Amino acid sequence: MITFLQLLSLFFIASKVDEEDKDKDSKYDLSLYKRGDLLEVPRTLFTHFGIYLGNNRVAHFIPDILPVFTKNKAAIGKMVTNNRLILGVIAKSASVRVDSLADFAYGSEILVNHMDKLCSQPPLEGDEVARRAEKLMGSMTYSLLWYNCEHFVMYCRYGMAISYQTYQFCLTVRKIICSRMNAYLTALCGTGTVLYLGSVTLLNTVPTLLVPFTIWMAS
Numbered sequence: 001m002i003t004f005l006q007l008l009s010l011f012f013i014a015s016k017v018d019e020e021d022k023d024k025d026s027k028y029d030l031s032l033y034k035r036g037d038l039l040e041v042p043r044t045l046f047t048h049f050g051i052y053l054g055n056n057r058v059a060h061f062i063p064d065i066l067p068v069f070t071k072n073k074a075a076i077g078k079m080v081t082n083n084r085l086i087l088g089v090i091a092k093s094a095s096v097r098v099d100s101l102a103d104f105a106y107g108s109e110i111l112v113n114h115m116d117k118l119c120s121q122p123p124l125e126g127d128e129v130a131r132r133a134e135k136l137m138g139s140m141t142y143s144l145l146w147y148n149c150e151h152f153v154m155y156c157r158y159g160m161a162i163s164y165q166t167y168q169f170c171l172t173v174r175k176i177i178c179s180r181m182n183a184y185l186t187a188l189c190g191t192g193t194v195l196y197l198g199s200v201t202l203l204n205t206v207p208t209l210l211v212p213f214t215i216w217m218a219s
Helices: 004-013 017-025 082-091 101-105 126-135 149-158 164-177 180-197 202-218
Strands: 038-043 046-054 057-063 093-099 138-141
Touching (some): 038 101, 038 149, 046 101, 046 126, 057 082, 057 101, 057 126, 057 149, 093 101, 126 149, 149 164, 180 202
Antiparallel strands (some): 038 046, 046 057, 057 093, 093 138
């Protein structure tokens, strides 16, 4: 009898044929890329990064839920679809793996060494960049904020594991949470809760005053 986990595994192994065909049929001019280049492609809500190793091979740190359910190397080795990627982020299951340029790009246009314009640190020599990526091959713990694909490539190419898109994301969240409007709303909700409960105690009064005050001071 097929178990639920087996069904779930089969669901992710059976990638959409049209998506795979689209990527396999995509034509990328390999002469445009050299060993150690930092590659960028749009993927889900964020940008995905990789290091070009040469000979149509890209090393990239990518989340993937499939290894949680199966040890089938042939299935895991297939292109990581967006379903597998998103659930891999949630499960924090990821690895540095090597894929073809087409599988890495997932049908998208590729930016090359765009980070050179943003990073104050000069890039390392191409062979050193690729060697760093190759040394990190294998499973690693994934964190959307603290260690993602951008941290990986930034370490390989510039020697420092940072993420510009994570920084921008945290700034946006901070602006939303630490805003005066949010302080007003939090105070209003807290007061409404106290009134609804019909009693004023230390347990409900302190959060009602402290949380809005903290947000207000941080805004």
